[in-house]
Amino acid sequence: MAYKDYYDTLGVSRSASEGDIKSAYRKLAKQYHPDKNPGDESAAGKFKEMGEAYAVLSDPEKKKVYDTYGHSGQVPPGAYPGGAGGGADFGGFGGVDGSQFSDFFQGLFGRSGGRGGMGGAGGTQVNFEDLLGGAGGGIGGGRRFVQNVEGELQVSLREAYSGTDETITVDGKRISMRVPAGTRNGGRLRLSGQGPGGGDVLLTVRVLEDARFELEGDDVNVTVDVPVHVAAVGGPARVPTLKGDVTLNIPAGSSGGRQLRLKGQGWPKKGGGAGDLYAKLNLTLPASLSEQEQALYQQLADLRK
Template identity: 85%
Template sequence: MAYKDYYDTLGVARSASEGDIKSAYRKLAKQYHPDKNAGDDKAAERFKEIGEAYAVLSDAEKRKVYDTYGHSGQVPPGAYSGAGGADFSGFGGADGSQFSDFFQGLFGRGGRGGFGAQGGINLEDLLGGAGMGGQGGIGGGRRFVQNVEGELQVSLQEAYAGTDETINVDGKRISLRVPAGTRDGGRLRLSGQGPGGGDVLLTVRVLEDARFELDGDDVSVTVDVPVHVAALGGQARVPTLKGDVTLSIPAGSSGGRQLRLKGQGWPKKGGGAGDLYARLNLTLPVQLSEQEKALYAQLADLRK
C-alpha cells in the first residue's frame, strides 16, 4: 500500500495550526461531499481520505505520533515501547509501505476505526501475534483477557439517524448499532467481544459536515437566496439532517436573517429534537443582462 501524507491530503503545511487544519478540512469536505458528487467514485474516495487525514491531524496525540514516524516510513529499533515493553525493532529494515500499513491500521485506514489495548497499543492484536520477537509473537503467543479500545468514525448524518457498522477485532467481525443522536466522543461498550472475552470500548468520532454547525441541540445552515426572492418573498430549498425541505422566505428579508425550522435539529436525550436555523445569504447573478442592469438602475433611482 502506497504511503500517503495526511498534510498533503488536506493541502496544509506540517506547521499548520489546529485552526488551519480545520479550515482546510471544511473546505475540502464541502467540495467533495457525496451529496455534491453523486455517482462519482473518485470524489467519494477523496472524501474518505480527507476524513481520515482530519481524524489524525485534529487529534494532538495522534498527530504527535504521526509527526514522529509518519513521514520517514522507518521506525528506529527501540524507538517506541508503548506495547507492554515491546518495541518496533521487529520491523528491522522495513520499507515505507510496511510501516505505512502498520500506521494506517493503528489509526483506522482501510476501515472506520483503529484499535489498541487499553492503556497502550497492543501489537499482538494488531499484527496477529506474528513476527514480533520470539516464537508465536509477543509473549510466546499467549492470549490474555483484556479490554480493547478504539475509535469509530461516522458521518454527521449517520450519527443523527443511527447506523449499523461492522468492525474487525482480533480477526473477528463484529456488527454493532450506533444509536440515533450519538454525539462526538460518545462511548459504546461491546461486552465480551474483545480478546480472551474482554470488552471492546469504542469512542465515536463524528466527522464534521461543512454545511451544518451544531450548537447544543440546535443546528445552523446557510441558505443561498436570490436577492429578488428575499425582496419579494418566495421559496428556497434548505438542507436538513433529514433531507432537503422547502422554506417560505418572507418578503423584505435581509442577508443574515435566521429562520427557524422547529424540531429539525439534533435529537434530545429526553425525546424530541432541537431546532434548525436557516441563515439567509443573498445572492446576485454573476452576470447581469442589459435589461437587468437597467432595472437595477431604476431601483437605485427610486431609493434615492
C-alpha cells in the same frame, strides 16, 4: 508504496495552527463532499483521505506522534496512545502507504463496510487486560486470558444523527452493531463479551465534520443560498436539514446573514425532543443578467437614490 503526507492532503504546512487545519479541512470537504459529487469515485476517495488526515491532525496526541515519528514510520514502545509501538510500522506515518496503518491491526481489530475505517489514521488503540479464570479456564486449569479491545469508529454527521449499522472484525470474528441515533462525538459504545476470550469491545465514536452542517450543542447551523429577489419580496426556498430538505417561506425584506429558526429540526436531546436548526441566509445573484433584468435592476437602483 506511495508516501502519504497528511499535511499535503489538507494543503497546509507543518506549522499550521489548529484553526488553519480545521479551516482547510472544511473547505476541501465542502468541495469533495459525496452529496455534491454523486457517483464520482475520485471525489469520494479524496473525501475519505481528508477525513483520515483530519482525524490525526485534529487530535493533539495523534498529531504529536505523527509529527515525531512520521518520517520514519517506526513507533517505539508506548509512544502511540493505547500502548502500540515497539517498532511497529504505522503505514501513513511516513514512507509507506497509509492503508498499511489499517492493516497493522486488521487481524485483531478491523472494520468492513461503511466509511471512516477502524484503525488506520483514525487511531485504533488496542489494550489487553489479563484476568484470571477459574479452574478449567485453560488447558490443565491454567490461566485464562480475557482481552478488552479498544478502538475508534468514524461516522459521518448524518450517520450519527440518524443512526447507522456497522460491521467490525474483532480477532477474525465479524460483529454487526448499531450506532444509536443522536450519538455524540466522543461517545462510548461497549460490546460486552465480544472481545477475544470473552472480553469487551470499547469503541469511541468520532463524528466527522460536515461541510454543510455545523453542530452547536443541540442546535444545527446551515447556510442557505437565497436569490436576492426572493429575499426582497419574500417567497419559498429549499432548506437542507439532517432529515432532508424542507421548504421555508423567506419573509420579504430579508437581508444577508439573517437567521431563521426551524424549531425541532436540530440534534436529538437525551431527555427527548430535539434542538433547533438555524438557517443563515446568503443572498445570491445570477451569474449573468439579461438586458431586461439589467434594466429592471437599474430601475430599482434609480428608485433607491
